[in-house]
Each structure stands twice: as structure tokens, then as C-alpha cells.
Amino acid sequence: MGNSVTVIGLGPMGRAMAGAYLDQGYRVTLWNRTAARAEDLVRRGAVLAPSPAEAVAANEVVVVSLTDHAALYAVLDGVAPAALAGRVLVNLSSDTPGRARETADWARERGAVQLTGGVLVPPSGIGAAGSSAFYSGPREVFEAHRSTLEVLTGTDYRGEDPGLAALFYQLNMVMFWTALSGHWQALALADAYGIKAADLLPYSVGALDMKRFLEFYAPRVDAGDHSGDVDRLAMGLASAEHVLHTVTDAGVDGALPAAVVDLFRRGVEAGHGQDSSSSLVEVLKRK
């Protein structure tokens, strides 16, 4: 018989995933709202199901790679509960931990099980060594299907709570999007001076390699130690203002550095001027 899997959602991620399963000899059933996105995969041997219900019926393991959980409901809410019963929904669609728990309940009400996933690599990392994804949900279901999951990426099982994989994924994305936005900001500023992204590349790589800082601050933050022996937030505020002025002097959009200045200023106003900038963690804990 061999292995088989259904993949629902053929954005860049779902297409890479379906391709990885085909590479490993799986029989792959597909469904996507825009059927044309399946063409290459069908040429490689995948089967395009005519409806979500038939895609779900084809295999026990149903990998769902949609934009978010609203899209999952748009595709699967119309499928009869009987068709979903006994299925393992490997839900790799990004959303909040709360939504992941709701969707796990939604699946359970239909006799299915959700494994929540959060993939940490772009499509080019699917099927590649060293890639990883968070998973949470029933451990025995995760273990039973681990080898199928690991066709896509390495697995990092976070626990039974279906929200956990989404939480760890979003923790990652908080850092990813903020850091990447900082990079886009630097490139916009560099462009104002005729500096190309490629010229800045070695400096960008250096600036975003924060391992040393992260390792230094982690135990101090956990110990509640924000002493200003290495850096002080008052210095950080002055530095953030220099960034903002450099950006606006160049005629570049300053919304992002202004938000950083605002955060640092609120920290100073809260009395942390002589503390480390890590004291912003305490400021941010209060909404």
C-alpha cells in the first residue's frame, strides 16, 4: 500500500509540502480553492480531489496549510462530521493559541483530532535538513504520525495543549517580524544614501546575530535583574532618538523608529532610566 497523505491548501507552503511527500513516494491527495495551483503536483502524480470532503475521505492524515483558521473553517466547515471522524488534522495554518484550542475542540466534536503545528522555515526549508516545526496535541497521535510529519521538517513537540505549538510559533514570529521590519527600515534608509541591500548585507547579518545579547540577558531577566551595569535605558532612549532623527532627516518613513522611541520613553518615565533596557520587559508586561 505505502504511505499516503492529503494536503489541503496549496499556497507556497502547501505546494512545497505536497512536493516533499511526492519526493518520498507518498500517495498524495490534494484540494485547493484555486485548483490551478495543483497542476504541477498532479503532473508529478498527485490526485486532485473534486471537493474538500473527498480530499478528507482519501486519507487518515490531512495536512492543512491555509492562511489562517478562518480559511480552515471556510474549507472544512461544510464537510459532514462523518467524513471528518477518525481523521488527524495536521493544522499548519498560522493563528493564535486561542484559535488553535477552538479548532481542536471543533475537530473533536467531529470525531477528528487536531495536531497543531507551527512551521519555522520558508517553503525552501520543507524537506530540507535542519528545518523544524513546533507541534502540540495528543502525544500518542503525534508519536503515531511522527514519521509522516518528519517528511516535512524536524519536529519539536511542545505538549498536549493544542495552543502550545501556536504559542511557540507566535513567540518566534514576534521576534521574526519585528526584526525583519527593522531590516526593511535599514534598507529604506540605506537607499536614501544610494547604498544597496547587497552592500549592507554583511552588516545586516552581523546586526541581526543577537545570540551573545540573548544569552547574556536570559538568566538576568529570569532573575528579575535589570541592573544598569552594562547598558542603561536612558542611553537606549538617546540612541533610539538618534535613529529616529537619522531616518526622518533622510526623508524616510519614521513610524517604526518612533514606536521604539515611544516604548523607550515610557520605560524611562516609569522610572527605569538607570536600569538596563531589559527592564522594558517589565514595562511591556503591563498592557
Ligand SMILES: NC(=O)c1ccc[n+]([C@@H]2O[C@H](COP(=O)([O-])OP(=O)(O)OC[C@H]3O[C@@H](n4cnc5c(N)ncnc54)[C@H](OP(=O)(O)O)[C@@H]3O)[C@@H](O)[C@H]2O)c1
Ligand atoms: N510562506 C512562508 O514562508 C511560511 C513560513 C512559515 C509558516 N507559514 C504559514 O503557513 C501557512 C501557509 O502559508 P502560505 O505561504 O502557503 O500561505 P498563503 O499564501 O496565505 O496560502 C495559503 C492557502 O490558503 C488558501 N486560502 C486562504 N483563504 C482561503 C479561504 N477563505 N478559503 C479557501 N482557501 C483559502 C489559499 O487558497 P488559494 O490558492 O485559492 O488562494 C492557499 O491555498 C500560513 O498560515 C503561514 O502563516 C508560511
